[in-house]
Amino acid sequence: MGKLVVLDHPLIQHKLTMIRDHRTGTKAFRELVDEVATLMAFEITRDLPLEETEVETPVAKAKAYRIAGKKLGIVPVLRAGLGMVDGVLNLIPAAKVGHVGLFRDPETLKPVEYYFKMPPDISERDLIIVDPMLATGGTAAETITLLKKRGAHNIKLMCLIGAPEGVKAVQTAHPDVDIYLAALDDHLNEHGYIVPGLGDAGDRLFGTK
DSSP, X not given: OXXXXXXXXXXXXXXXXXXXXXXXXXXXXXXXXHHHHHHHHHHHTTTOOEEEEEEEOSXXXXXXXXXXXXXXXXXXXXXXXXXXXHXXXXXXXXXXXXXXXXXXOTTTOOEEEEEEEOOTTGGXXXXXXXXXXXXXXXXXXXXXXXXXXXXXXXXXXXXXXXXXXXXXXXXXXXXXXXXXXXXXXXXXXXXXXXESSOSOHHHHHHTOO
């Protein structure tokens, strides 16, 4: 079973409180999401392999370490996931970025793919899916399925806030995928919103209704 990691770093929790606040405007909300994504990226990259190297400092030669040639990819789920991309790129500027677009069929309520664009070497990359909310888990699970169908096999999911229902859905469908959250909230309401959550992440990021 993939692990569930809820990040309790004080800076993440402090900024998440501000993100949740309904009084936080679009500009501040966008900046805070970006900052939290950077902080979360530190944890999600903790297990990257290192290799030993040597550098010449101004004083002497030194034994040092660098990431061992690992290829990384960031996959935002449109549209809200776009708000987390730059935050991760701040830490991993060489990562490639793919995009997945899904909408919910009004009759079946299942996610339907409308956009999919990935780096050509997707099977060689460790992929980090980013989406602020993990609610029912349907979109996240389908995104992982689409990536696996195209050859991806090392996938992590990073969300700001998750609901137990969404975590269970992803773990059931994809038990090999690690999930990283800044908070695990109480439940979903009858409209599928996370409670207490933060409202609609896409609307708050882009100033829409």
